[in-house]
Amino acid sequence: MxxxxxxxxxxxxxxxxxxxxxxxxxxxxxxxxxxxxxxxxxxxxxxxxxxxxxxxxxxxxxxxxxxxxxxxxxxxxxxxxxxxxxxxxxxxxxxxxxxxxxxxxxxxxxxxxxxxxxxxxxxxxxxxxxxxxxxxxxxxxxxxxxxxxxxxxxxxxxxxxxxxxxxxxxxxxxxxxxxxxxxxxxxxxxxxxxxxxxxxxxxxxxxxxxxxxxxxxxxxxxxxxxxxxxxxxxxxxxxxxxxxxxAPKSSTEIPLLNRFGHVGDLVANEVKLILRNKRPRSALVMGLFFMFYGLIFYTNPKLGESFKIFVGMFMTGIFIINYGQFMFSWQAAHFDGLLVSKIKFADFLKAKYLLFTIVSTVAFILTTPYVYFGWRTVLIHFIMYLWNLGVNTTIVLYFANRNYKRIDLSKGASFNWEGVGASQLLLSFPLILFPYVIFLPFKYMGYPNVGLATLAIIGIAFIITRNFWLQKLEADFYTKRFKIAEGFRNK
Known part of the structure; x- marks a missing residue:
């Protein structure tokens, strides 16, 4: 047999x-x-x-x-x-x-x-x-x-x-x-x-x-x-x-999310998707392993403060980067159903923002033991946490609108390039370069604190104007939704 x-x-x-x-x-x-x-x-x-x-x-x-x-x-x-x-x-x-x-x-x-x-x-x-x-x-x-x-x-x-x-x-x-x-x-x-x-x-x-x-x-x-x-x-x-x-179940099974109404329900479904499937769960687990990333750089005294910006961004935002760039691909199997459902795309985006905020906040809390290397290290982590919530989240979701490749949730992440395309390669450049484009000029002029403050202000500004960016992302999605759906149908 x-x-x-x-x-x-x-x-x-x-x-x-x-x-x-x-x-x-x-x-x-x-x-x-x-x-x-x-x-x-x-x-x-x-x-x-x-x-x-x-x-x-x-x-x-x-x-x-x-x-x-x-x-x-x-x-x-x-x-x-x-x-x-x-x-x-x-x-x-x-x-x-x-x-x-x-x-x-x-x-x-x-x-x-x-x-x-x-x-x-x-x-x-x-x-x-x-x-x-x-x-x-x-x-x-x-x-x-x-x-x-x-x-x-x-x-x-x-x-x-x-x-x-x-x-x-x-x-x-x-x-x-x-x-x-x-x-x-x-x-x-x-x-x-x-x-x-x-x-x-x-x-x-x-x-x-x-x-x-x-x-x-x-x-x-x-x-x-x-x-x-x-x-x-x-x-x-x-x-x-x-x-x-x-057993009877609540609408979300996560009491913390009940206060967010329909958006909370969408986040709860997203959490279930992550925990029950290999590929998205790997993105979450990888984020936990990245919490030890600072030990590679901070124990080397030859590496300067510029590396702390890079490390802080990845430790507090790796989940946003790994998971967010495939925003629609995770739902590829039922994407046509989402297009004709009563779910407002604005609520869908708000759920993504809420999920990223929760996971990034937990990640920042987990990085606080790096205070062992000085309070300034934790301050840089907090600044990059604000940058991730404001700027990087918006950039990642913008590029997610340009990913037309489906993902099979049952497959593992190892040696799996399904869903990866040119948009993921292009995404790496703004994510890595933008913070340094702002910080390095101030550093070379002798004002590194002003550079860090500028990063924090820009991050906060993006968070405050989040509704504006939501509208832009929603309008961008409606111009590409049929192309995305067509790409997901190609198995």
Whole structure:
């Protein structure tokens, strides 16, 4: 039956009207993955030399045993962001005499075809063969390789389980990402424990006690069956919504938004869209990771204050930039319905402004710990927060009126250029250059404070005159709405 499913997917691919485009994308992706493969292979071949340089006081095997589990922690974090869920259109099979176990088994097994499962073998395999095999023998070499495969499969199915659960509740994804980030910070930032010591506790003892290989194999098998039974229990679409529809719901389910009336309802729907779909949720998660962006620049004393403008703009406005430029593309699947609905486009725009204001305000609050680098740093963040709410929001929504490419919400953000066009490339120039066009002349004249004040005044002026810009954007939209709709119909 698995071969039948595979044959059906091949036929669906070749019979699609976008086959030519899909082949081109896959060829380009194949070339990029092959180049990445060569880099990873080089890392594996020279790992003994890298570990020797990083830990000159330690034995190579001890150093290796200390980094393996640390790698898998980062591997899980990358999988949550980049790994795609294996998919199969199950609806055509549900009324046929096809066993549910066959359908679920196909989905579970095809998950092993991810290139993420290949990286650990390529990275660690050469070191194991070069160092551990001559020193400890064939049995130890075998249990090391099997353990690495076991942990890789465990990570594979754990990441897929978290992402599947997150499709029903977006907070699960955020919580999982926060837990992993805190686990990493607990070692490298707060020094509460040592991940390296925990890794050596297992792999170091694996040399003397080969039967410990049963632990990663057991974890991998358990995680496989957790995924298998979760998919089996939720194979029918109505089973996914039975419990959720039983409880009464408010109009928005977010009390804070009730006071904004119809605009609040639109924002609440937007929040649901973000939390329930991969691509927009990735824009939100990326914004959370950008909160650490300042640590790259502020810890380098050679970088001047001009970089704080750039960093402050991105930390407080990355969601506006990432999400806002695809303003209509998120609703591409039902855009024709929006055009004939009773929703006023002015309310639609106001909802976007309100959403951006809420997320940017939260982002600014999250950046206040950078007061550690001085109160002036937080002041610059606040100025760029005003700039984002006033100027950048208007620029982003203006360019969104010129994006005619649809987006499939179910697809992830990794290696996904769907919806990206020339307008996104042009957008980067005003967003990055405009603040410096205003600030740098004052700085070179010796009045940097006047430059910052000018940025703040312009940002506030745009916020105060927001209704004027709303009218301009609305009029611009009405001249392009049919062209946008036509672009979204081209799948």
């Amino acid at each position: 698995i071969s039948t499913f595979f044959d059906h997917e091949l036929k669906a691919f070749w019979r699609s009207k976008n086959t030519g485009k899909n082949i081109t994308v896959k060829v380009v992706m194949g070339i990029l993955i092959f180049i990445l493969f060569l880099y990873v292979l080089a890392l594996g071949v020279f790992m003994d030399k890298l570990l020797g340089a990083m830990f000159p006081q330690e034995d190579l095997t001890v150093a290796f045993c200390g980094v393996v589990l640390v790698y898998f922690l980062y591997d899980l974090l990358m999988r949550l962001q980049l790994q795609e869920l294996p998919t199969l259109k199950v609806q055509p099979y549900l009324h046929l005499p096809v066993k549910r176990n066959s359908v679920v088994g196909y989905l579970a097994l095809t998950a092993l075809l991810s290139f993420f499962n290949l990286w650990p073998i390529i990275i660690f395999g050469p070191f194991i063969l070069k160092v551990i095999l001559p020193a400890s023998g064939a049995l130890t070499t075998l249990v090391f390789i099997v353990s690495i495969i076991g942990f890789s499969i465990f990570n594979n199915y754990l990441a897929l389980y978290i992402k599947r659960k997150a499709n029903l509740n977006g907070w699960i994804f955020l919580i999982a990402g926060a837990v992993l980030s805190l686990a990493i910070c607990g070692d490298y930032v707060w020094h509460l424990y040592s991940l390296k010591a925990g890794s050596y506790l297992f792999f170091g003892n694996l040399i003397a006690m080969p039967y410990l290989v049963l632990l990663p194999l057991t974890l991998a098998a358990a995680m496989y069956y957790v995924n298998f039974y979760y998919l089996k229990d939720n194979l029918y679409l109505e089973e996914l919504t039975t419990k959720k529809d039983a």
